[in-house]
Amino acid sequence: MSFVEYGDTIKDGDTAIVFLGHESMFPVKVQHGTVTQTKYGVIRHSMDLIGKKYGSKVTCSKGGWVFILHPTPELWTMNLPHRTQILYSTDISIITMMLELKPGSIVCESGTGSGSLSHALIRTVAPTGHLYTVEFHQQRAEKAREEFREHGVEHLVTVTNQDVCKNGFGVSNIADAVFLDIPSPWEAIGHAKSALKAEGGRICSFSPCIEQVQRTCLAMEEYGFTEINTLEILLRVYNVRTISLQIPDLGKAAEDNSSAGFDSSNPSNQGSPCANLQQGTVQFKSGVPLREMVGHTGYLTFATKSLF
Amino acid sequence: MSFVEYGDTIKDGDTAIVFLGHESMFPVKVQHGTVTQTKYGVIRHSMDLIGKKYGSKVTCSKGGWVFILHPTPELWTMNLPHRTQILYSTDISIITMMLELKPGSIVCESGTGSGSLSHALIRTVAPTGHLYTVEFHQQRAEKAREEFREHGVEHLVTVTNQDVCKNGFGVSNIADAVFLDIPSPWEAIGHAKSALKAEGGRICSFSPCIEQVQRTCLAMEEYGFTEINTLEILLRVYNVRTISLQIPDLGKAAEDNSSAGFDSSNPSNQGSPCANLQQGTVQFKSGVPLREMVGHTGYLTFATKSLF
Amino acid sequence: MEDGSRLGPRICEGDCAVLKRDDVFKAVPVLRRRKIIFEKQWFYLDNAIGHIYGTTFEVTSGGNLQPKQEVEETATETKEAGTDNRNIVDDGKSQKLTHDDIKALKDKGIKGQEIVQQLIENSTTFRDKTEFAQDKYIKKKKKKYEAVITIVKPSTRILSTMYYAREPGKINHLRYDTLAQMLTLGNIRAGNKMIVMETCAGLVLGAVMERMGGYGSIIQMYPGGGPVRAATSCFGFPKLFFDNLHEFPLSKVDSLLSGTFSTETLPSEPEDNVLVEEESNGLTDEKQTALQEGEEESTTEAAMEINQIEEQETTDINAEDVEFKENKEKENVREKQRKQWERRKKLIETAALLREKNADGLIVASKFHPSPLLLTLLEFVAPSRPFVVYCQYKEPLLECYTKLRERGGVINLKLSETWLRNYQVLPDRSHPKLTMSGGGGYLLSGITVVLDKGKSDSSHSQALKMEEPSCKRCKVQDLHC
Amino acid sequence: MEDGSRLGPRICEGDCAVLKRDDVFKAVPVLRRRKIIFEKQWFYLDNAIGHIYGTTFEVTSGGNLQPKQEVEETATETKEAGTDNRNIVDDGKSQKLTHDDIKALKDKGIKGQEIVQQLIENSTTFRDKTEFAQDKYIKKKKKKYEAVITIVKPSTRILSTMYYAREPGKINHLRYDTLAQMLTLGNIRAGNKMIVMETCAGLVLGAVMERMGGYGSIIQMYPGGGPVRAATSCFGFPKLFFDNLHEFPLSKVDSLLSGTFSTETLPSEPEDNVLVEEESNGLTDEKQTALQEGEEESTTEAAMEINQIEEQETTDINAEDVEFKENKEKENVREKQRKQWERRKKLIETAALLREKNADGLIVASKFHPSPLLLTLLEFVAPSRPFVVYCQYKEPLLECYTKLRERGGVINLKLSETWLRNYQVLPDRSHPKLTMSGGGGYLLSGITVVLDKGKSDSSHSQALKMEEPSCKRCKVQDLHC
Structure with a gap:
């Protein structure tokens, strides 16, 4: 297993995803002799996991079962330990496309944060590209390095612990793309520009607040970036449901009765028009939006460093 | 006819809506002896309109027909002569509700603009309320007065031609609600406050740009408004369509053929697997979003003038 | 106390009032010596009676309300903001005050605001937080204490x-901005004659009544034994608003239209209806059920509060009617007969109103499939009048659309949905709110026209062509007009 | 000229390049002495050849391109903004320059930028306009001249x-951000073995190829006579990217699965397919047809440009092959046989690849009903791999969802749609763009797991329970984990 290559069977040292049910899962480090507790009972790594195919159903000690999934950057994003606010797959998707990333791309990122985007970036630029990621918080930088090692991608990434606004990315004229997710991105635009290749490249800045975007756009313009474009992307998830709606009783069935002239003042007969009506229902499938959805993650500002 | 009361038949002097087809209509002033040109031919007011029921189908001179509709503020909004950017029914709806307008409410508005919102406000506060509307552009104020007269609502509205930021609304301590749609609403918040009743009331400011909203919110806070709340509302319209999708040919029909062993190198047989396949389709109704929709009209900021 | 005549209405015993804290609302009856629980606080409304609506109160010891003259912002002068959070290590030990300490402060009767101040002073990390994080911290603590x-x-x-936030299941998840669209698209105003068919606890009816201000008339169509108006009663409308509010049983509609209507078979008593309301929510799905179970908790709570108003009123009437215990039974029978007679008289009046077929509009917002409702009730609407149908799901409105096209007599059909986005606007940190409603339901609106029954075939095909949303044709027409 | 080795690739004859003006893109083949029409301008690309990609050119007289070193902003110093528009009376006479005047300037060879400056100077109302209105005016004129x-x-x-803006009908209205979601949700990366079934002119295939960078393999499933790759060819991929691109006819899928597959009956030649592509767009509605007619105009234009690249290539090959005219016919027969043989060989290879049933993912984005495609093609995917299905409509994906639940072997099913909002960010006038896309299509994604065929009944019911999106259950599980 690695985050940049599928493996068929679960191996000692792998990071696997234990899938318990709808949006309920967690990552587990596979280790000989270890056991993992779930609500369905215990999973014994040596017996239940190692050597099994990814995607297998594993029966836990209490008889319930789970699926063991091969990790992907997207599953990791849903399950990683949060050290900071993280970027989710919806934003990551558009960032990756708009930065024009592909195998071989050199990308700079700051901050590393919880590594959610980092894993996705590494996946896309592998096997010949590289990610330079800068994190000013020492603990976080250290933890990210550890995760990259565990996930078999350390050769594709360099983690630097410094302040990108003061010290930049530590590289110059080699990046195809730069991504910023820091409180004051406008202070890093100059560094971003010098990290990018001379022939140009793409930049993206993620900011939750519009004021940050305004300053960042001004800075981008100042540094000669073109195609400055701010956008927002929201995911609307639909639950698939079978709905059944009642057909209202407009009295068609009751017409015969009404001519029979029951006196409604007779209490025993009061319910009768309702009783003999066949309340039909209509069934249909519907994609029903969730009651609450994520209403905002951040604004994404993209720009191009042009040739001149 | 008036904009605050339904009438059954079309009368001389009425403003009626000529409905030609999907989202194609225009207003017409009904006058004895007048004719109106449409693509379906001429409509003669005396013969074709006056005395007819609203909602009637009227056959034009070329044989095509149109419907004549009773005006409503909503139809007016869709058909009025634009002197400025106007507010549409989606925003008007939420403005009316959030300002807690009802019959008897006293409302202040600036600017009058093309009178789109004004008509809706008058409709809601009639028959016992009043609209004080302030417009700094003299021509527009005059035109609005004229329209209100034609639409039979002049007793419910006072149009003032002045600069609301300098001179306010010309009334004080009588309004239940104030609405602002001006370039610098923050300059009018003080005037809005003094127009509102002592016991309090509601205010709404409409601005296309977020910077205007930021300044307005600050001003509202400064003037002691509470419940300051900014929102945006967008209308997503669906076209109802019958869609039919092809069932892909996965070769089920061709299985018999393949065992028969036709040689594909024989050109005359090349098309045969396609030819005898019954390409089925699936039909269903769908609500299809329009390709383009209005993506932004403005931010609506609501607030309450509290008791203290 | 304040001069009420200038300052608007006072809070009176028996009123239906709304409690508000930040964005949370709760409707309650104003009663003396009644414990209210709201946002994890309990208190009595006794002291609020006589104050002006809009007054802010602080809950003091013993659950008493004390008017608060100024809503001051928490002291910002103590803030010394750090520039970023790189040096903060979260070890869960940053607050020096223990739970017991805080409890002790509370027991001493220390006010919430002071507790928050003490929490700030005893936080080792507060000064290192960014200004934003500090604000967040203060807000959180303020809300708590x-x-x-x-x-x-x-x-x-x-x-x-309030209903959308607390009991969306009761109003078929009709979001407030969708309701706002309905009121505007329906051209609801004083003087109209409106037909309303809703199973939204009477919220839609109340909204229509508010917009009509007691002018004009409303015919509420109801399923089962009688209309549900729990939410309507929360509006606190004056009695005269109900003079022109009529109700008509759905189960009599077909007979009214076919001419076989008679008042001999009345639907069962209103009391029976509560059951119907609770039993079916139009959903078979497990998830929904689970959700609604969750909602039911708060529902029960709020519904209780509201129903108590009704109970209260009923009790009052009984207390007046039953003067002597020995007359009770006789009185009851006579009273029952009188009521029955009145119901029948009103029903005949309402049937006559409908038979005129000149309603100024139709509003439908129910748990039922909207298609049969719409097709039938449109019969009672005059031409050139708007109608609006709400449904929580899009599919039934597609059917309505198709059926209406086949029927004819309607134009300008529009199926829509609104997106509502709330914003946080604060210096240097403005952005849309982080959560938003996923959906507020769907609307189908249109305008009635004279239905050309004789030529239905030709008019149908032409109407279809007329309404087909073709961009190309629109453009051409624009040029011509 | 610039040092190409340091500055990235140069524009070469025969390349597929993209012309860009503001937000408008157009893909064109780079050919000499060929008139290009783009955004109402005509010009030749001859002078662009040899320059670096990313270079901005100005169109000068005779349609020549001249590199522009700096993209300067229009002089802002002439602006004297009015504060509001109250004094502007629009009489249509504010511009003193006539159409003839402007034509004269153009004929004199005056550059566009100067014309705009002259227009400003000759506008009587420009100075009275607000700064915002002035900017708007300048932008409009600039774009024109x-x-x-x-x-x-x-x-x-x-x-x-570009495709979404110019020819959405060709790509089933797949919006670019939806495509972006597909690539990420599908975990597309170097080294994968992917199955792609698309009828989006090869755009989705191209996107997958770009993300795989020539590593791994792709099996494109195609309907009719052969895959359509007009958009794929626009990417300008190196030849080696095509070495591991395989294609397999949809019409052979069932026989492959049932074990009766043979290469004896090959589908008809690729040329036949173009017709199929043009004939059906999956819609019967008039409006859509009208819209697509409108689109067709630009479509035809752009498609022409693109197809010329392919023609060009074909011509090159023929030019090499046919050395002597007298050998032509013989050669042709031999060539045809060789091609046939090669096709069959490749088909056998591809069938073998599929038979391994170990694909690393499945991407579907077609005009066909997705349900049969999805259910069949998932057979070829290994367990614990993602799949993503795009459809322009939501309803077919509801069916896919239901069918997949019945089938089992998939988890984490998610039906979604994205909203894309673009912003104008300018000092003091930032807001969302005034128009936005109404919809970008729908996605159904999920992950395969080992399909427990024996116990399908019990596993099915448990799988359903497992996946039921119940908030309540989720919360309980969270506590346990």
């Missing part, structure tokens, strides 16, 4: 927001 | 944006 509520007068804005 | 284009290298970003 300060007990401030405002009592406001009910309105469509407040009640529709 | 200045002819500046940039030539950029194609990419998924550019081509998907």
Whole structure:
């Protein structure tokens, strides 16, 4: 297993995803002799996991079962330990496309944060590209390095612990793309520009607040970036449901009765028009939006460093 | 006819809506002896309109027909002569509700603009309320007065031609609600406050740009408004369509053929697997979003003038 | 106390008032010596009686309300903001005050605001936090320890927001901005004659009544034994608003249209209806059920509060009617007969109103499939009048659309949905709110026209062509007009 | 000229390049002495050849391109903004320059930028306009009179944006951000073995190829006589990217699965397929037809440009092959046989690849009903791999969802749609763009797991329970984990 290559069977040292049910899962480090507790009972790594195919159903000690999934950057994003606010797959998707990333791309990122985007970036630029990621918080930088090692991608990434606004990315004229997710991105635009290749490249800045975007756009313009474009992307998830709606009783069935002239003042007969009506229902499938959805993650500002 | 009361038949002097087809209509002033040109031919007011029921189908001179509709503020909004950017029914709806307008409410508005919102406000506060509307552009104020007269609502509205930021609304301590749609609403918040009743009331400011909203919110806070709340509302319209999708040919029909062993190198047989396949389709109704929709009209900021 | 005549209405015993804290609303009856629980605070409304609506109160010891003259912002002068959070290590030990310490402060009767101040002073990390994080911290703590509520007068804005937040299942998830669209698209105004068919606890009816201000008339169509108006009663409308509010049983509609209508078979008594309301929610799905179970908790709570108003009123009437215990039974029978007679008289009046087929509009918002409702009730609407149908799901409105096209007699059909986005606007940190409603339901609206029954075939095909949303044709027409 | 080795690739004859003006893109083949029409300007690309991709050119007289070193902003110093528009009376006479005047300036060879400056100076109302209105005016005029284009290298970003704007019907209205979701949700990366079934002119295939960078393998499933790859060819991929691109006819899928597959009956030649593509767009509605007619105009234009690249290539090959005219016929027969043999060989290879049933993912984006495609093609995917299905409509994906639940072997099913909002960010006038896309299509994604065929009944019911999106259950599980 690695985050940049599928493996068929679960191996000692792998990071696997234990899938318990709808949006309920967690990552587990596979280790000989270890056991993992779930609500369905215990999973014994040596017996239940190692050597099994990814995607297998594993029966836990209490008889319930789970699926063991091969990790992907997207599953990791849903399950990683949060050290900071993280970027989710919806934003990551558009960032990756708009930065024009592909195998071989050199990308700079700051901050590393919880590594959610980092894993996705590494996946896309592998096997010949590289990610330079800068994190000013020492603990976080250290933890990210550890995760990259565990996930078999350390050769594709360099983690630097410094302040990108003061010290930049530590590289110059080699990046195809730069991504910023820091409180004051406008202070890093100059560094971003010098990290990018001379022939140009793409930049993206993620900011939750519009004021940050305004300053960042001004800075981008100042540094000669073109195609400055701010956008927002929201995911609307639909639950698939079978709905059944009642057909209202407009009295068609009751017409015969009404001519029979029951006196409604007779209490025993009061319910009768309702009783003999066949309340039909209509069934249909519907994609029903969730009651609450994520209403905002951040604004994404993209720009191009042009040739001149 | 008036904009605050339904009438059954079309009368001389009425403003009626000529409905030609999907989202194609225009207003017409009904006058004895007048004719109106449409693509379906001429409509003669005396013969074709006056005395007819609203909602009637009227056959034009070329044989095509149109419907004549009773005006409503909503139809007016869709058909009025634009002197400025106007507010549409989606925003008007939420403005009316959030300002807690009802019959008897006293409302202040600036600017009058093309009178789109004004008509809706008058409709809601009639028959016992009043609209004080302030417009700094003299021509527009005059035109609005004229329209209100034609639409039979002049007793419910006072149009003032002045600069609301300098001179306010010309009334004080009588309004239940104030609405602002001006370039610098923050300059009018003080005037809005003094127009509102002592016991309090509601205010709404409409601005296309977020910077205007930021300044307005600050001003509202400064003037002691509470419940300051900014929102945006967008209308997503669906076209109802019958869609039919092809069932892909996965070769089920061709299985018999393949065992028969036709040689594909024989050109005359090349098309045969396609030819005898019954390409089925699936039909269903769908609500299809329009390709383009209005993506932004403005931010609506609501607030309450509290008791203290 | 304040001069009420200038300052608007006072809070009176028996009123339906709305409690407000931040964005949370709750409708309650104003009763003496009654414990209210709201936002984890309990208190009595006794002291609020006589104050002006809009007054903010602080909950003091013993659950008493004390008017608060100024809503001050928490002291910002103590803030010394760090520039970023790189040096903060979260070890869960940053607050020096223990739970016991805080409890002790509370027991001493220390006010919430002071507790928050003490929490700030005893936080080792507060000064290192960014200004933003500091604000967040203060807000969180303030919400937890300060007990401030405002009592406001009910309105469509407040009640529709409240219902959507607290008991969406009761109003078929009709979001307040969708309701706002309905009122505007329906051209609801004083003087109209409206037909309303809703199973939204009477919220939609109340909204229509508010917009009509007692002018004009409303015919409420109801399923089962009688209309449900729990939410309507929360509006606190004056009695005269109900003079022109009529109701008509759905189960009599077909017979009314076919001419076989008679008042001999009345539907069962209104009491029976509560059951119907609770039993079916139009959903078979497990998830929904699970959700609604969750909702039911708060529902029960709020519904209780509201129903107590009704109970109260009923009790009052009984107390007046039953003067002597020995007359009770006789009186009851006579009273029952009188009521029955009145019901029948009103039903005949309402049937006559419908038979005129000149309603100024139709509003439908129910748990039922909207298609049969719409097709039938449109019969009672005059031409050139708007109608609006709400449904929580899009599919039934597609059917309505198709059926209406086949029927004819309607134009300008529009199927829509609104997106509502709330914003946080604060210096240097403005952005859309982080959560938003996933959906507020769907609307189908249109305008009635004279239905050309004789030429239905030709008019149908032409109407279809006329309404087909073709961009190309629109453009051409624009040029011609 | 610039040092190409340091500055990235140069524009070469025969390349597929993208012309860009503001937000408008157009893919064109780079050919000498060929008139290009783009954004109402005509010009020749001859002078662009040899320049670096990303260079901005100005169109000068005779349609020649001249590199523009700096993209300067229009002089802001002439602006004297009025504060509001109250004094502006629009009488249509504010511009003193006549159409003839402007034509005269153009004929004199005056550059666009100067014309705009003259227009400003001759506008009587310009000075009275607000700063905002002035900017708007300048932008409008600039767009009309200045002819500046940039030539950029194609990419998924550019081509998907271009197709969505210019020929959405060709790509089933797949919006670029929806495509972006597919690539991420599908975990597309170097080294994968992917199955792609699309009828999006090869755009989705191209996007997958770009993300795989020539590593791994792709099996494209195609309907009719052969895959359509008009958009794929616009990417300008190196030849080696095509070495591991395989294709397999949809019409052979069932026989492959049932074990009766043979290469004896090959589908008809690729040329036949173009017709199929043009004939059906999956819609019966008049409006859509009208819309697509409108689109067709630009479509035809752009498609022409693109197809010329392919023609060009074909001609090159023929020119090499046919050395002597007298050998032509014989050669042709031999060539045809060789091609046939090669096709069959490749088909056998591809069938073998599929038979391994170990694909690393499945991407579907077609005009067909997705349900049969999905259910069949998932057979070829290994367990614990993602799949993503796009459909322009939501309803077919509801069916896919239901069918997949019945089938089992998939988890984490998610039906979704994205909202894309673009912003104008300018000092003091930032807001969302005034128009936005109404919809970008729908996605159904999920993950395969080992399909427990024996116990399908019990596993089915448990799988359903397992996946039921119940908030309540989720919360309980969270506590346990």
